[in-house]
Amino acid sequence: MVCAVGSNPDDLEETRFATTTPSQTLGEAISFFKSAQKSRGQIQALGIGTFGPADINVQSSTFGFITNTPKEHWSNTDIVSPLRSALGDIPLAFETDVNAAAWGERKWGAARGLDDFIYITVGTGIGGGAVSGGKILHGEGHPEMGHLRIPHDTQMDPFPGSCPFHGDCLEGLASGSALAKRWNCNPEELEETHQGWDLEAHYLADALANLTLTLCPARFILGGGVMEQAHLFDKVRNRLARRLAGYVSLPELEKFIVPPGLGAQAGILGAMALAQDLILTIPPRP
Numbered sequence: 001m002v003c004a005v006g007s008n009p010d011d012l013e014e015t016r017f018a019t020t021t022p023s024q025t026l027g028e029a030i031s032f033f034k035s036a037q038k039s040r041g042q043i044q045a046l047g048i049g050t051f052g053p054a055d056i057n058v059q060s061s062t063f064g065f066i067t068n069t070p071k072e073h074w075s076n077t078d079i080v081s082p083l084r085s086a087l088g089d090i091p092l093a094f095e096t097d098v099n100a101a102a103w104g105e106r107k108w109g110a111a112r113g114l115d116d117f118i119y120i121t122v123g124t125g126i127g128g129g130a131v132s133g134g135k136i137l138h139g140e141g142h143p144e145m146g147h148l149r150i151p152h153d154t155q156m157d158p159f160p161g162s163c164p165f166h167g168d169c170l171e172g173l174a175s176g177s178a179l180a181k182r183w184n185c186n187p188e189e190l191e192e193t194h195q196g197w198d199l200e201a202h203y204l205a206d207a208l209a210n211l212t213l214t215l216c217p218a219r220f221i222l223g224g225g226v227m228e229q230a231h232l233f234d235k236v237r238n239r240l241a242r243r244l245a246g247y248v249s250l251p252e253l254e255k256f257i258v259p260p261g262l263g264a265q266a267g268i269l270g271a272m273a274l275a276q277d278l279i280l281t282i283p284p285r286p
């Protein structure tokens with residue numbers, strides 16, 4: 001859990017702690033915010049970017065809840081109400097972590113000036129957030145790009161996949177957890193020349209091809225621990241171009257698939273950007 005109080009990337013008071021049980025974790029967040037308020041004054045708005053699945057529909061009776069997550073202790077947990085009762089009835093934005101990160105990249109990072117782009121994190125799990133027409137893309141709920149189905153040639157890759165819901169979905173085949181299980185080691189220990197990286201790029205490129213064909217983004221931002229393997233970027237770019245076979249005209253590949261401009265701070269800065277948007281829409285007090 002990362003919490004911060006501030007107003008921009010250069011004015012950020014941040015803390016990080018382990019996500020344990022909801023009451024302990026939210027309790028730590030609340031004490032951080034309360035103590036920050038003592039030194040900085042009243043917090044004006046709160047932005048939350050959470051792991052999912054989460055209910056982000058403000059009309060829903062379970063708005064602000066984590067829903068059916070496999071994460072222990074967190075299934076069907078209301079995370080908005082405890083924060084709201086502790087911090088007062090301030091404007092509050094509740095989004096997925098990847099949607100928040102996408103928004104942060106648009107305000108301060110690698111997607112400045114873009115109305116159509118996709119942010120994907122490839123870490124323990126895989127998640128994606130899209131900005132389409134200048135707005136965060138929602139449907140009835142939030143997209144779940146990590147669980148896209150992609151071709152899985154079981155002759156080439158007999159690993160059955162690690163997603164508890166779908167087995168060999170994108171996350172089941174290409175997340176950091178999938179890499180660790182398939183190769184039986186910490187993925188960071190795999191040499192740059194290991195065949196596992198070609199396979200990883202192959203799966204990511206398939207997902208990016210589907211997303212390109214669905215949403216026509218101007219850019220993909222690929223973040224998360226697995227993408228810290230910088231050599232993966234060119235592998236994904238080349239495979240994507242081959243996959244689309246010239247049917248779609250793509251921008252210059254080095255600008256089409258890029259790392260996050262905000263690094264690991266994309267999520268927390270994005271949550272701050274979401275909160276700031278709320279402040280800007282509130283009419284000034286007379």
Ligand code: ZN
Nearest residue numbers: 147163166169
């Ligand atoms: Zn899945």
